Amino acid sequence: MxxxxxxxxxxxxxxxxxxxxxxxxxxxxxxxADVNELLGKTxxxxxxxxxxxxxxxxxxxxKKRFAFNNEETKIRANQGHSVSVDLEYxxxxxxxxxxxxxxxxFMDVIKQKGLLKMNRHHVHLSEERxxxxxxxxxxxxxxxLTIRSGEMHKKGINFFQSDNxxxxxxxxxxxxxxxx
Ligand code: HQG
Numbered sequence: 001m002x003x004x005x006x007x008x009x010x011x012x013x014x015x016x017x018x019x020x021x022x023x024x025x026x027x028x029x030x031x032x033a034d035v036n037e038l039l040g041k042t043x044x045x046x047x048x049x050x051x052x053x054x055x056x057x058x059x060x061x062x063k064k065r066f067a068f069n070n071e072e073t074k075i076r077a078n079q080g081h082s083v084s085v086d087l088e089y090x091x092x093x094x095x096x097x098x099x100x101x102x103x104x105x106f107m108d109v110i111k112q113k114g115l116l117k118m119n120r121h122h123v124h125l126s127e128e129r130x131x132x133x134x135x136x137x138x139x140x141x142x143x144x145l146t147i148r149s150g151e152m153h154k155k156g157i158n159f160f161q162s163d164n165x166x167x168x169x170x171x172x173x174x175x176x177x178x179x180x
């Protein structure tokens with residue numbers, strides 16, 4: 001992604017996941033913002049953002065963080081929210097194993113309490129170890145935990161997959177985590 005687009009993408013993540021109030025924007029109950037309203041209210045912060053650039057960012061975003069509705073009149077973040085929204089993802093059967101990337105300083109609590117959603121809606125898990133390594137590298141030296149998602153699902157625990165491929169669940173208890 002172009003550097004300027006990355007900057008705007010970060011700003012959009014902030015607005016569409018965490019703090020729409022910052023620009024006086026309202027998200028609907030499913031997390032959608034009106035595109036024209038977003039563009040209007042963003043001008044003070046990101047004067048270069050217009051519909052063409054917004055489309056480019058949605059299409060080229062490295063993690064497909066945002067999506068338009070079919071008519072391209074609304075936009076939302078695909079996952080990662082801290083504000084309360086219902087993304088209406090259906091429970092789905094996960095693969096046998098999923099991965100979570102974290103760092104050493106959290107390990108004692110994770111061993112005791114499991115993976116918690118912290119500030120987000122869900123615990124985020126990935127199909128690829130490589131992705132978990134990248135997620136953890138944001139915080140330091142990566143530790144990759146293997147999650148027995150197939151076993152959890154058999155026990156009736158719900159999993160969801162966001163439109164950009166991230167696996168989501170409410171909590172992963174220590175008994176389902178492979179600690180090396
Ligand atoms: C840790 C980014 C203490 C957890 C990424 C993580 C991802 C605990 C941190 C997405 C814990 C939460 C999500 C416990 C979990 N005690 N710490 N019991 N349970 N943790 O950012 O998974 O670029 O909310 O290991 O790429 O790091 O924003 O979650 O280190 O896909 O699109 O608490 O965010 O995507 O951190 O990252 P986060 P995450 P975007």
